[in-house]
Amino acid sequence: MRRVWPIAFSFVALLFSRAAFAASSGNDAFSQALERGPLAAMAAAWLGGILVSLTPCVYPMVAVTVSVFGARQAKSRFEGIFLSLVFVAGIVAMFVPLGVAAGLTGNLFGAALQSRWVIAGISLLFIAMAFSMFGAFEFALPSSWTNRLATMGGIGLRGAFVLGLVSGLVAAPCTGPVLTGILAFIAKTRSVALGASSMAAFAIGLGLPFFLVGAFAVQLPKSGRWMVHVKSVFGIVLLIVAIYFLGNAFPGLLRLVPGGNLGLTAAAAAVLLGVALGAVHRDFGSETPRGKFSKAVGILLVTLGGFAAIALITRPAATLDWEHVTFGQAQARAREQSKPMLVDFGAAWCGACKELDKQTFSHPSVGEEASRFLALKVDATNDEDPIVASTIKQLNVVGLPTVIVFDSQGKEVKRFTDFVTADVMLAALRSAR
DSSP states (O other): OTTTHHHHHHHHHHHHHHHHHHHTTEEEHHHHHHHHHHHHHHHHHHHHHHHTSSSTGGGHHHHHHHTTTTSOSSSHHHHHHHHHHHHHHHHHHHEHHHHHHHHHHHHTTTTTGGSHHHHHHHHHHHHHHHHHHTTTOOOOOHHHHHHHTTTTTSSSSSHHHHHHHHHHHOOOHHHHHHHHHHHHHHHHHHHHHHHHHHHHHHHHHHHHHHHHHHHHHOOOOOOTTHHHHHHHHHHHHHHHHHHHHHHSSSHHHHHTTTTTHHHHHHHHHHHHHHHHHHTTOOOOTSOOOOHHHHHHHHHHHHHHHHHHHHHTTOOOOOOOOOOOHHHHHHHHHHHHOOOOEEEEOOOOHHHHHHHHIIIIIHHHHHHHHTSSSSSEEEEEESSSSSSHHHHHHHOOOSSSSSSEEOOOOEEEEEEEOOOOOOHHHHHHTTTTO
């Protein structure tokens, strides 16, 4: 049974990291999930809340907390359910404003998040959060504050709500790293509604064990080393996401990943070897120096293998036959040939630009319709290049991605400043004559 936990949590880590990379591959982590349905983004946040509830900062306090607000002493099952629901509502009330603030703040510095240096800063933040998960340091309140917060409110509905409201502070050492990552993704979406719903889902996931114990007197498994495995999973996921962000900001990292079956095989081998060495099931706090070294090497292998696998999976497919000339040259050629123009501004660090290449421009119908266009690709990775800067200013480009459709007379027909599906792009192309 002891060996089952590392395998199970490694599998969850792979799934969770895949969702994280889908998030990092566009301007907005959760909005792309929302295109497939509003429950998709919330489900990812809910899963994160559940996993956080299994960490050493939260799990051991479930039974004690339930006793404090009186669910264990409830006179009926209905009363226990109601008290537990009110407690979870308090947790929701604690986290939802954070999501709203992240969405509002994202509106203010959304353009800044397109800078490679800002992305690099986010990556460093994720790396710091990962080290906290591995025990290098903790975001802990003073013990006297923690004890006081854990007993606030007392028994009854008011006590349950107040205790839920402050539970996020009590659990801060473990919720902090995960919460920071989710809030960073929400800030990139610049969506208040998405921030509120995602944080509500996270809070519900975090409160699930409390609700089960308080409402139905469920006996949870005893605390143990398996909770350290959960923290290791989060730490590895945060490291992989951090390196992937750095790869978007500095594309030279992505080019180091070998392609094809060789790359995928090497990535899988690194992950498996890293797990075997103890990336998940070993604990820095209780291992011998040899064990600590083994865990460190395992973490490195799983991180590099996971990064390589996701980089290969998200690598853009071959798309249109793009011209790589100046805008003036392309404009003159289009005028000579009486062709409409398709101009795509992108950058190596722009995730949504890659999604356009992978999902929209690679669609057969889009490719067929675009064959009558002169398609110009403007690489704005180095926006200090005088020619690139001049083109950006000439066409009034304020952010990436930007796709502009011109008709054969040189008149702008349509402009997109975010990821769009193949159907939407196809309709715009068909309207240009």
